[in-house]
Amino acid sequence: MRLSRLYCNRADRLGPIRFNRGFNVVLGEIRLPKDTDRDTHCLGKTTLAHLIDFCLLKQRHKEFFLFKHQALFEDLVFYLELETLAGEYLTIRRSVPEHSRIAFKHHPEPLQDFSHLPFTEWDHQDIPFDRARQILDGALDLRAIKPWDYRMPVSYALRTQRDFNDVFQLDKFARSRHGDWKPYIAHLLGFDADLVRKGFEVIKQIEALAETIKAIRTDLLGVNSDLDTVEGLLTLRQQEADSLAAQVEAFDFRLVDSQVNKELVDELDGQIATANQERYYLSINREKIARSLQEHAVVFDPEAAARLFAEAGQVFPDQIRKSYEDLIRFNRAVTDERKGYLRAELKALEMDMGALETRLEDLNLRRTEALAFLRDTDSIQKYRALNKRLVNLRAEIERLSIQREAFLRQREKERELARLEKERLDQQQRLEDNIEAEGRSPDSRYRAVRRYVNEFTSEILDREALIATRLNKEGNIEFSAEYLGPDGRPSSEDQGKSYRQVLCAAFDLAVARAMLQEPYIRFLYHDGLLEGLDNRKRLNLIAVIRRIATLGIQQIVTVIDSDLPTNDSGERFSFRDDEVVLLLHDEDDRGRLFRMPRW
Numbered sequence: 001m002r003l004s005r006l007y008c009n010r011a012d013r014l015g016p017i018r019f020n021r022g023f024n025v026v027l028g029e030i031r032l033p034k035d036t037d038r039d040t041h042c043l044g045k046t047t048l049a050h051l052i053d054f055c056l057l058k059q060r061h062k063e064f065f066l067f068k069h070q071a072l073f074e075d076l077v078f079y080l081e082l083e084t085l086a087g088e089y090l091t092i093r094r095s096v097p098e099h100s101r102i103a104f105k106h107h108p109e110p111l112q113d114f115s116h117l118p119f120t121e122w123d124h125q126d127i128p129f130d131r132a133r134q135i136l137d138g139a140l141d142l143r144a145i146k147p148w149d150y151r152m153p154v155s156y157a158l159r160t161q162r163d164f165n166d167v168f169q170l171d172k173f174a175r176s177r178h179g180d181w182k183p184y185i186a187h188l189l190g191f192d193a194d195l196v197r198k199g200f201e202v203i204k205q206i207e208a209l210a211e212t213i214k215a216i217r218t219d220l221l222g223v224n225s226d227l228d229t230v231e232g233l234l235t236l237r238q239q240e241a242d243s244l245a246a247q248v249e250a251f252d253f254r255l256v257d258s259q260v261n262k263e264l265v266d267e268l269d270g271q272i273a274t275a276n277q278e279r280y281y282l283s284i285n286r287e288k289i290a291r292s293l294q295e296h297a298v299v300f301d302p303e304a305a306a307r308l309f310a311e312a313g314q315v316f317p318d319q320i321r322k323s324y325e326d327l328i329r330f331n332r333a334v335t336d337e338r339k340g341y342l343r344a345e346l347k348a349l350e351m352d353m354g355a356l357e358t359r360l361e362d363l364n365l366r367r368t369e370a371l372a373f374l375r376d377t378d379s380i381q382k383y384r385a386l387n388k389r390l391v392n393l394r395a396e397i398e399r400l401s402i403q404r405e406a407f408l409r410q411r412e413k414e415r416e417l418a419r420l421e422k423e424r425l426d427q428q429q430r431l432e433d434n435i436e437a438e439g440r441s442p443d444s445r446y447r448a449v450r451r452y453v454n455e456f457t458s459e460i461l462d463r464e465a466l467i468a469t470r471l472n473k474e475g476n477i478e479f480s481a482e483y484l485g486p487d488g489r490p491s492s493e494d495q496g497k498s499y500r501q502v503l504c505a506a507f508d509l510a511v512a513r514a515m516l517q518e519p520y521i522r523f524l525y526h527d528g529l530l531e532g533l534d535n536r537k538r539l540n541l542i543a544v545i546r547r548i549a550t551l552g553i554q555q556i557v558t559v560i561d562s563d564l565p566t567n568d569s570g571e572r573f574s575f576r577d578d579e580v581v582l583l584l585h586d587e588d589d590r591g592r593l594f595r596m597p598r599w
Contacts, residue, residue: 044593498532
């Protein structure tokens with residue numbers, strides 16, 4: 001995988017950049033040295049690396065320059081032409097406004113311009129971002145870095161100034177877990193990355209378990225006992241609670257059967273009052289019926305009336321006598337019929353009165369019993385005391401049960417922790433064996449990378465450098481890259497910015513060279529690599545880069561002309577015309593990567 005061409009739909013904003021298969025220079029010229037308001041460090045040398053990363057489907061971030069100043073770039077569509085390992089070419093289309101919709105075009109010849117190609121003629125059109133990454137990963141076919149996709153080697157291939165602080169850990173991983181990048185570095189060096197990855201996973205599990213155990217112990221803080229003691233106390237308290245519950249249950253049945261409480265007594269009082277009122281009304285009605293039966297008796301006697309008339313010397317007419325007898329007979333007939341109804345009603349009243357009396361007797365008896373039970377304070381107090389003790393016992397049982405569960409969980413987690421610690425030690429031993437084996441094997445990639453790094457630094461700086469790998473006290477892998485002093489011991493020269501940059505570049509070049517025969521990336525971008533070095537070392541560095549480029553490793557180096565070496569007569573070094581792929585300057589806006597004012 002190499003870069004072939006970068007262009008956009010607006011040539012007036014960004015001119016096409018054609019990359020060589022070997023050595024490429026992005027040169028910034030200082031044409032107005034007396035103009036202190038201009039800064040050659042803002043021409044776009046670093047921005048070019050970010051733009052290439054964007055075209056290689058870098059995830060969107062709000063602080064990325066294309067989105068932070070989106071109004072300036074909202075009409076731009078970028079095209080990046082790549083050379084694949086198969087010798088074919090692939091163009092990636094990605095626009096700023098529709099950055100998550102990607103298009104691809106495969107073609108056999110390089111240096112194509114598809115900025116006016118109809119969208120329907122692209123091989124893959126309007127592809128969602130995640131799917132586009134999968135398609136690009138498959139097209140690049142970087143099998144040497146599997147199971148990682150192409151984005152991992154691309155990140156290391158595009159080194160900007162912020163990525164020269166550490167040979168192995170890029171700036172993007174500064175706030176990440178070591179498990180996010182160390183397995184990949186181990187893989188590049190030829191170690192068993194699965195051992196490294198599993199080691200970090202085990203450490204992560206151990207840390208999580210340790211926190212869990214710590215939390216459990218916090219919960220058990222102040223518990224001056226152990227699991228067996230808690231188990232014994234729990235058994236005793238449960239037995240006591242079962243016995244107490246039986247006693248409470250006996251009292252409880254008694255209460256349930258009698259349904260005795262103040263509300264019940266009040267209810268009985270109300271029912272008795274209602275029954276007494278009903279009995280009063282029934283008694284009144286019975287008395288009225290009795291009076292009615294007496295009032296309707298016939299007291300007029302015609303025979304007695306006739307004798308009374310005879311004594312008075314008067315004649316009692318037979319017709320009147322007959323009429324009275326008829327009236328009496330009629331009245332008696334009516335009275336007999338009405339008495340029949342009254343007697344029936346009286347009988348019903350008597351029955352209701354009897355039932356009511358029986359009900360009143362029952363209510364009064366229940367009230368008497370209820371009051372007697374409520375007055376039995378000893379029984380109630382005993383019931384309350386037993387119930388309170390039972391409640392307290394159950395609370396203690398619950399507390400002991402929680403303690404038991406905590407002890408059981410603690411024991412389980414401690415056993416699991418012991419298992420993981422053993423697994424960590426096994427992983428550590430296997431990883432140590434793997435590092436030792438790769439370090440001793442004459443054909444290992446690890447030895448090749450170490451050898452090439454030392455060759456590069458020796459040729460450039462006349463300093464030996466050592467790539468070393470070890471395990472820290474936690475059992476995790478650690479990588480180091482250090483310059484060696486005359487005595488063969490690590491020196492502090494790598495702490496200087498310029499020497500550290502050379503060491504980072506040496507590592508990248510060493511890995512690329514060691515993997516020349518494998519399906520791996522074939523390009524590197526080093527931003528400002530010549531800064532801070534003296535003349536001779538700059539010349540050495542350029543010579544090494546040119547030599548490595550002839551092996552098929554494409555290198556893109558950004559440099560300001562003031563950082564170029566000079567000869568003894570003060571003449572400034574100049575690159576060949578075919579090496580300078582982009583010339584930037586501070587004369588006007590046309591000298592910037594994007595031909596527009598600074599944003």
